[in-house]
Amino acid sequence: MNAIQEKIGTCDHCGGQTFDGDCIKVMGHRFDAVKDEADWRGPIDKIIPYEALAETIAAIAFYTATEAEWEDSQSVRGIKMVRVQAVGYRAGPAGP
Ligand SMILES: [Zn+2]
Numbered sequence: 001m002n003a004i005q006e007k008i009g010t011c012d013h014c015g016g017q018t019f020d021g022d023c024i025k026v027m028g029h030r031f032d033a034v035k036d037e038a039d040w041r042g043p044i045d046k047i048i049p050y051e052a053l054a055e056t057i058a059a060i061a062f063y064t065a066t067e068a069e070w071e072d073s074q075s076v077r078g079i080k081m082v083r084v085q086a087v088g089y090r091a092g093p094a095g096p
Pocket of ligand 1: 011012013014015016023024025026
C-alpha cells in the first residue's frame with residue numbers, strides 16, 4: 001500500500017469511502033456548501049454553522065489542498081455561526 005491507499009477506509013455511517021477518517025460523501029456536501037458556485041477553484045469565504053466547521057475544514061483540505069481559517073460570526077436564531085475562509089484550490093499548492 002502507498003501513503004494514499006493507507007488513508008482510505010470505509011464510513012461507519014454510509015458504507016462509502018473515507019479519506020483520513022473523513023467520509024468523502026459528507027466532505028462533498030460540506031465543500032458544496034462553501035465553494036464558489038461559479039468557480040470551485042476560487043477563494044472560499046462563507047458563513048456556516050459552527051457544528052459543520054470541523055467537517056468543512058477537512059473538506060476544504062481534501063478538495064483544495066489548502067488550510068482554512070475561521071473566526072466567530074454573528075449567531076443566527078441562536079445557532080452559533082463561523083466565517084470560514086481559504087485561498088482556494090487555484091491559489092494553493094495544487095493549483096491552478
Ligand atoms: Zn459516510
